Amino acid sequence: MQRVPAPSVGGRRKNILVVGGGPAGVAAAVAAARAGFRVVLAEASNCLGGQLAVAGFTMLRRGRLKGWLAEACQELRAGAVEVRLNTPVRVNGIGAYDHVVIATGAALRPWPLMPSGRMVVLDAWTAIMRPSPLPAGVVVLDLEGEWSAVDAAMTLATHGHAVTMVTAAAAVAHRLSGSEQELYHERLLEKGVRILTGSAVKFIPRCEGPILHNTVTGNEFPLPSYIGAFVVASPRASRVRLWAEAHASHCVTRIGDAVFPRTLDEAIAEGEHAAELISNMSA
Numbered sequence: 450m451q452r453v454p455a456p457s458v459g460g461r462r463k464n465i466l467v468v469g470g471g472p473a474g475v476a477a478a479v480a481a482a483r484a485g486f487r488v489v490l491a492e493a494s495n496c497l498g499g500q501l502a503v504a505g506f507t508m509l510r511r512g513r514l515k516g517w518l519a520e521a522c523q524e525l526r527a528g529a530v531e532v533r534l535n536t537p538v539r540v541n542g543i544g545a546y547d548h549v550v551i552a553t554g555a556a557l558r559p560w561p562l563m564p565s566g567r568m569v570v571l572d573a574w575t576a577i578m579r580p581s582p583l584p585a586g587v588v589v590l591d592l593e594g595e596w597s598a599v600d601a602a603m604t605l606a607t608h609g610h611a612v613t614m615v616t617a618a619a620a621v622a623h624r625l626s627g628s629e630q631e632l633y634h635e636r637l638l639e640k641g642v643r644i645l646t647g648s649a650v651k652f653i654p655r656c657e658g659p660i661l662h663n664t665v666t667g668n669e670f671p672l673p674s675y676i677g678a679f680v681v682a683s684p685r686a687s688r689v690r691l692w693a694e695a696h697a698s699h700c701v702t703r704i705g706d707a708v709f710p711r712t713l714d715e716a717i718a719e720g721e722h723a724a725e726l727i728s729n730m731s732a
């Protein structure tokens with residue numbers, strides 16, 4: 450086996466801090482360790498996985514998360530990567546490293562419309578992780594058009610809720626490929642989820658409750674009274690704060706959803722590529 454000479458500076462091995470233990474950060478940490486760097490991987494929450502950990506709450510993706518976690522832990526151990534959980538990194542904590550990889554991922558954008566009164570409103574990731582305490586009738590608003598709304602709807606339906614999905618587009622998960630859309634559509638119908646396309650929900654001040662607005666005909670209807678909760682799957686937005694504060698003054702590389710929300714495979718590929726980029730920069 451060919452040995453990689455360890456990248457060094459002043460006689461010591463170069464060190465890299467990877468911020469974020471999602472798929473991109475883990476891939477970058479493993480690849481950087483293989484390239485000979487001393488690597489610390491810092492994750493703000495108490496587990497690795499990032500959005501994959503959210504997705505892993507659903508029956509559909511539990512196996513995928515378990516497989517990924519087992520492999521990731523093995524590779525991190527093999528590379529002697531120091532993993533620090535419960536460690537949110539701020540800009541004042543990165544100065545001691547030769548290079549910092551920012552893999553802080555993405556979060557659901559806060560939803561500006563907050564209905565008042567009896568309605569419970571929460572975001573799709575919270576609903577996926579804690580579906581049980583919600584009222585029986587739930588509307589899932591698919592504003593994102595990717596996985597969060599369908600995963601939330603299927604999880605809630607599996608837990609016995611009466612779920613209606615609402616999207617202004619012609620199909621749920623409209624930003625995914627045609628075959629994925631079809632697959633999800635079939636699975637949602639199997640679970641008894643009602644799907645309303647070409648529709649939006651309006652909250653009118655001083656009105657009893659939310660109104661369902663048909664975006665094609667312009668017709669408006671009050672929502673049935675058994676609906677007690679709204680689950681909002683808003684678009685994902687990159688977490689850019691650390692990058693914004695650090696990139697002008699520190700040696701940093703940004704990867705994965707922290708650049709722009711993308712797919713799992715793209716995030717992993719970027720993580721793997723990051724070590725090569727840093728090695729070239731350090732050469």
Ligand SMILES: Cc1cc2nc3c(=O)[nH]c(=O)nc-3n(C[C@H](O)[C@H](O)[C@H](O)COP(=O)(O)OP(=O)(O)OC[C@H]3O[C@@H](n4cnc5c(N)ncnc54)[C@H](O)[C@@H]3O)c2cc1C
Pocket residue numbers: 468469470471472473474491492493494497498499500501503504536537538539552553554555556577596597600688691704705706707710711712713714716
């Ligand atoms: C429900 C759901 C289902 C999905 N299904 C699919 C699918 O079927 N196919 C697909 O391709 N993609 C899917 N995705 C998207 C995919 O999971 C993401 O694209 C991928 O996880 C992005 O990886 P990432 O490492 O860039 O970011 P993330 O997964 O967001 O990870 C970022 C990590 O950084 C941590 N962090 C943030 N700030 C700090 C800080 N300052 N200090 C330390 N740590 C920090 C966060 O806690 C998080 O763990 C799904 C996403 C969700 C939510």
